[in-house]
Amino acid sequence: MKKKYRCFALFSGGLDSMLSVLYMSKLGYKVLPIFFKSLFFGPESALKAAEQIGFELIVHDISEKHLEMLKNPRYGFGKNMNPCIDCHGLMFKEAASLMKKYNIDFIISGEVVGQRPMSQRRDALNAVGKLSDNKDLLIRPLSQKLLTDTIPVREGWVNKEDMLDIQGRGRHRQIEMAREFGITYYQNPGGGCLLTDVGYSRRLRDLMYHDMLNISFIEFLKLGRHFRINDNLKIIVGRNEKDNDALTNLAVNEIVLQAKDFPGPIAVLNSMIQPAEEEIKIAASLLLRYCNKAPETSNVIYGTKFQLHQTVEVKKMSPAKVEEFLI
Ligand code: SF4
Structure with missing residues (x-):
């Protein structure tokens, strides 16, 4: 019998994270959405979003580590005090440190190439991977067709042809997918983070x-x-x-x-x-x-x-x- 691979999904509660969970789940993966809370963002709306798509959310507190990172983020701040690249890097790193506990094979996120000015340029996605120390375990289902292959693709756990090639700031493909998956409500990306x-x-x-x-x-x-x-x-x-x-x-x-x-x-x-x-x-x-x-x-x-x-x-x-x- 074919192994059912297990992945963490970094889950913000925004539309892209909901779609990446549902999309991978539809492909047959066991997806465990995980939310990292800090002093600047709480899990309330992510919990609602997870409930809407019928998934249980793991909530993990990274307040202290996040505060340390905020004092000197390697890739600096966005428009306000949001160090998005370092923040994503930290979340990936934390997720990687929990993989053994949850028997996880790889990690996914809803990031889309070129969607947001700071954290989702192609070089920024690479930087996030580098900061996480585990870039070879990351899959971005919505854009993975456009990205360098990582272990899950190279090992055949994930078929690159199944991955999507969404890029840029337009949202029409995501909105179309939301309709197909029956998602009726979602929050704005970045919404709920006080640092923005x-x-x-x-x-x-x-x-x-x-x-x-x-x-x-x-x-x-x-x-x-x-x-x-x-x-x-x-x-x-x-x-x-x-x-x-x-x-x-x-x-x-x-x-x-x-x-x-x-x-x-x-x-x-x-x-x-x-x-x-x-x-x-x-x-x-x-x-x-x-x-x-x-x-x-x-x-x-x-x-x-x-x-x-x-x-x-x-x-x-x-x-x-x-x-x-x-x-
Ligand atoms: S918006 Fe806030 S929570 Fe999201 S990546 Fe940026 S700093 Fe982190």
Whole structure:
């Protein structure tokens, strides 16, 4: 009996990854979609996409390794803080390290030659393979006919004639395939990765520049308005109730501030060292600017989230000054 080869499919939840899974599965391979989550992208929409095509998704956490890579990506960043070539390379490498555990023969992905400006040029696909240390195990079913043969083709596990020759930015062939496979909903490529967001990237760059790139500070980047008071100190001000709750939940040892007698947002300090009283006053004055009902001079309470036991009296910061601190 012919062996049923098993492959991992790097699965983003985008249309191309769904198609590569279904296409290889239709050819008779046992396909195991795998998603790598990090601090910047979660598995929610990939889980939905996998469910839609009737596959169980393996979710594997690469947060720490991804953060290390982000500090110095060999192939640099895309339009924002997205190091897509290195990111794909890391995912392939991780997938390769899990092959034995899942009894896998090779790895596939939905990458298409020339589709995306940064990560899917032909030289970029080669770079991804090189970074993964396992480029000879990779198959891109949607474009493999146009690519150099790898072990699965050379060994006859994959028939090159069965592979496709899709290239370029046009999507009509993929849309046609989606129709044939009965896929009714799919997300945009790259959607859901915070590193492709302009505002988020600006805040992340600021953290990096100030040597504050740790997991805890990164978690705060998703919430509120961010201001840099000085090289060591940031203040994050909630924009709405949801932000305020999330900021409070996330704060552990951080200093939390709130106007004393008036409704208004919560603020959290992110600091590399214990902030001085003068610095706390600046932060309190900034926060007060967002408390519409508070008079020009008011009390702000602060402390840890369980005990806002200290008080400072400050004047509202001028809007121009607030703007200066905005990241
Ligand atoms: S968009 Fe984000 S998740 Fe996708 S390859 Fe680029 S950095 Fe990685």
